Amino acid sequence: MTPPPFSASILLLAWRSAETIAAAIDGALAQTVPCEIIISDDSSPDDTFAIAQRHVAGYSGPHRVTVRRTERNLGLGGHLSELLAIAGGEIIVYMAGDDISRPQRVARCLAAFSENPDVYIVGSCVDEIDAQGRPLRAGVRHMPAQFDLAYFARAGKLVTLLGASVAYRRELYTRFGPIDAMVEDNILSLRAALLGRGLCLDEVLIDYRVHADSLGAWVFARGDDSPQRFRRRYERTVRMYREIAADLQRALEGPLQLDPARRRLALQLVQMYRIEADARAAILDRPRREWLGPIWRGLRQPGLRRKSAERALKLLLPRRWFGLRS
Numbered sequence: 001m002t003p004p005p006f007s008a009s010i011l012l013l014a015w016r017s018a019e020t021i022a023a024a025i026d027g028a029l030a031q032t033v034p035c036e037i038i039i040s041d042d043s044s045p046d047d048t049f050a051i052a053q054r055h056v057a058g059y060s061g062p063h064r065v066t067v068r069r070t071e072r073n074l075g076l077g078g079h080l081s082e083l084l085a086i087a088g089g090e091i092i093v094y095m096a097g098d099d100i101s102r103p104q105r106v107a108r109c110l111a112a113f114s115e116n117p118d119v120y121i122v123g124s125c126v127d128e129i130d131a132q133g134r135p136l137r138a139g140v141r142h143m144p145a146q147f148d149l150a151y152f153a154r155a156g157k158l159v160t161l162l163g164a165s166v167a168y169r170r171e172l173y174t175r176f177g178p179i180d181a182m183v184e185d186n187i188l189s190l191r192a193a194l195l196g197r198g199l200c201l202d203e204v205l206i207d208y209r210v211h212a213d214s215l216g217a218w219v220f221a222r223g224d225d226s227p228q229r230f231r232r233r234y235e236r237t238v239r240m241y242r243e244i245a246a247d248l249q250r251a252l253e254g255p256l257q258l259d260p261a262r263r264r265l266a267l268q269l270v271q272m273y274r275i276e277a278d279a280r281a282a283i284l285d286r287p288r289r290e291w292l293g294p295i296w297r298g299l300r301q302p303g304l305r306r307k308s309a310e311r312a313l314k315l316l317l318p319r320r321w322f323g324l325r326s
Contacts, residue, residue: 009089014097027101081178109167121192123161126208156303160189181243245273
């Protein structure tokens with residue numbers, strides 16, 4: 001089979017990954033397609049950067065490898081945007097400092113892009129492992145085999161490709177600009193859907209580490225058994241949903257040309273994220289009568305009706321059940 005006519009940049013982003021960075025680097029170096037590999041530490045307070053330097057010292061294989069660190073901690077969105085500005089590949093393959101990519105990952109993603117010119121992002125199934133690398137769940141997938149704007153508007157789950165599994169065309173950065181958000185996966189998936197389609201490959205290409213220090217665990221307060229768990233999860237997801245809506249709105253206000261039907265779908269998605277953010281913010285801090293506005297908007301919004309109906313039931317429950325003051 002003739003190799004796809006693409007060059008790939010692997011962006012291996014790490015933060016506080018001293019225990020796992022060596023395995024993540026080994027996964028990048030094992031790729032069967034020559035790549036630009038940028039290993040970047042986001043000013044970790046541990047030895048991640050030094051371990052990464054030592055691990056690739058003397059490397060002489062087919063990849064072009066760089067190890068760097070940020071001048072200050074940028075967070076995931078800022079860190080990724082900084083690397084996208086210097087990466088040279090047409091296809092960007094994201095790797096995290098606590099996961100392990102299978103050797104065929106880049107080759108399979110490049111083939112998918114080559115065979116599907118209208119696809120702008122590709123993810124895959126993952127095998128979940130724990131902090132020590134022990135298996136948890138096998139063959140986990142987060143999205144259907146293919147998806148577009150209509151799927152997101154219809155599904156209403158506000159779930160996209162798992163960020164740790166994605167590869168995407170560089171245009172998601174060059175056409176839409178930096179990612180000004182703490183979480184990248186929804187933004188990248190929605191940007192791709194604005195331009196075309198996305199795929200979720202039906203094979204495992206990553207060992208995805210599930211642990212208490214991951215970004216997803218922090219956002220959704222998984223493993224947090226304190227009385228503040230509900231509040232923390234809602235405060236963080238409110239911020240996340242508003243950042244996603246703002247990114248999509250900026251894209252629609254730019255030079256991008258969409259046909260009327262696709263623009264309507266995109267605007268519908270902006271409203272869905274805003275409604276969900278407003279509903280969660282209302283539950284946190286506002287009198288119950290002020291919950292009704294976001295709930296009513298959600299009931300009228302295709303894709304959010306079931307979620308909003310479930311939320312309406314919370315009007316009947318004591319606030320203390322959620323760890324909130326009455």
